[in-house]
Amino acid sequence: MNWRRLYATTQIWLVVCLASAFGAGCWAFIAAGICRITFNLGDNQAMLLVFFPLFIILLLIFIKHLPKPLRKAGMLSDAPEKFGPWFKQDSKP
Template sequence: MNWRRLYAVVQIVGAVGGISVGCAGFYSVIVIGICRKVVGLSDNISVFAVGLPLFIVLLIVFAKYLPRWLHKAGMLSDEPKRFGPWFKRDTEM
């Protein structure tokens, strides 16, 4: 077992997953608040019909695009080419 590879994968999954969930939750709560106050939707409709689908879509988008930006910012330590062929990322922006 390559412990350095395991650490890097756990770091990427933890950092990207945590930041993705946090950002998607933040933006979903903002949109839910706007739907409740400005548009006048009820709580159930704004949370379950607008907020939950938006959260899922944003979570997928952030999980797809955050790794390259976190590598570029230096928040993730190892390059993906050291992880093996199953964990690749785009090098071009």
């Protein structure tokens, strides 16, 4: 594996994992807040019983399904040549 492909793979995994963690955290936080208000749970109970399990489940689901929408949005690239001018090959005569 050359360093360009390693950079591309690292970029893809970093973007997917960060976007998944952010999305799962937001949805789990909202669900924990709704459950806390609805069922009169304390802060610790809402976090332990609702937030953490839902966060782990959503994180795994988002990691599995999020790369396709991110590619359509243009946030992920397949080819390392698309990452910037420092990856362009020098043409030798």
